[in-house]
Amino acid sequence: MAADASAASPAVAGKQSDARVLLILWIALSIVADLLVGLVLGPHLPPGRASDQAASQQTDFTVLALLATPVVVGVLLYFGWALTFWRKKPGDETDAMPLHGNLKVQATWIIGTAAIVLSLAVYGTVELIVPAGAGAGQGPQPIFKNGLPAAASLTSWTPNSGNILQVQVIGQQWAWTYRYPQFGGFETTQLVLPVGQAVQFNVTSLDVIHSFWAYTLGVKADANPGVNNVAYATPTDTGYFQVRCAELCGIWHGSMYDTGTVMTDANFLAWAQATKTKLAGLTKILPPYALTYDPTTIPAGKINEELGLTSAGGGFYNPADPEQP
């Protein structure tokens, strides 16, 4: 393809003819492949469209696939064409045609790839802003909120009130628990969300690093001990979704999964009130709701103090502790 076109030999003319055919084939095949990717494969790409964030991610994957498909088609087409038609003929002992630089090809390649990469950088940045961080953990002070309201109240919540629902995700070896501060601060192993309502996940850990991965909601946020990691999601359909730990966290890491539920607003409120009542006795003995917890210092009771127990089983990376076996 980079041959010097100035030498108008029959061989060069043949190559130019091949180039035209290749270009036409490439355009035609790319259009067909992109139609298949966009219309057939795209709607099935992960993580689905169970939340605004997931839908945005699926759109992003589709866009990337649409851009990559012509490149893949071009490479495979050129590869196949070269293998098929440009093979060395039996008995042909002559040298191949000398190759020289081609400024047009080089410039086209550099400008084209630069344009693709830079446009993707702009596109990716915009997609990170809308919708609200694209489902990723943004640390304790999230930047990408996309107009989502702050928690106007940490003691109550009603749908469509401009008061974002707070759900605290607590990781520990090897289970997730979920705390709902706007419903009395109860803590449960069930993750239930209302449909169509923005949710703010406050993700933290009580021991090692975990990663809260609500796969089909498009949410993924590391759970670090002593750190609050905020991620947003707005579920769009009722049903179930999977939660997994995406950070190798110990021997039962593979078992650290849950099935969450997205309900209608009315059903969610009924569930929250019923769970609040059912767990009232447990909620009383939980520590006050906070964005992070330090289990290395607990309010030791009388027996604890007499036994010399002041922490809940070791500290975070205590230098006095030996390595794991």
Add this chain to the structure above:
Amino acid sequence: MSLPARVVTLVVAFLAVVAGVLWVVFDIIGSQPQTENYTAYAKNGVVDVTMMTTPQTTISNRPDWVSYFIKNPSTGQFDHTTYFAVPANTTVNVTILGYDGCTPLRNPVWGKVSGVVNDTESLQIYNGKTMGAAQSVSTFDSWADCAVQHTFAIPSLGINVPVASPPTVDENNALCAVSPCVGTDPTSGGSPYTVVKFTFKTPSTPGAYHWQCFVPCGGGYVDGNGGPMATPGYMMGQMEVQS
């Protein structure tokens, strides 16, 4: 070196590497504690399983590690294992003899009995002299009362049962010193312990369900979750549900 000698050397070296890999895979990674199979002992859809917690494991090469033991349904002896098998769709009556002392839960949420019948456990406390009356308990405050020594939890089934600990300082300072603790003859002045009973139903489909303790009782290890907390046969294990 001659060609045959080189070939032989290469083959021997290759076989040695293969043998080493197989030994690591099967003898180290693949090894697991024995399974106490209760399936044959189920009657009318009910089976009884008995376990024990001990403050040390004197019969192992980790004598300072806390551990669970499970009663062998055939011999009646407590074996050092945390693997057991029960039939599917069966009511399991579990009895845990808790010989260890208290440790605060890292997360008090695990002080709630859940996933078992009535979300309660039956608790009796032997103080070294007399056995107390059975009481039904649904929630323990391990921070205020230091009332929990370990938990028996199967997270995927929503089961969590705190194993209560002897409640006084004197009792916590007079714990069983050998393992398993049976043989100290508690009725004649042995070590204090608790008797925790609860009931749950196994799933209708066969499968393997991991269970664990949520008390960070791996003292001296990172976050208290290393050592016995991360080693099969001590404070974690597997319940195999058989068809």
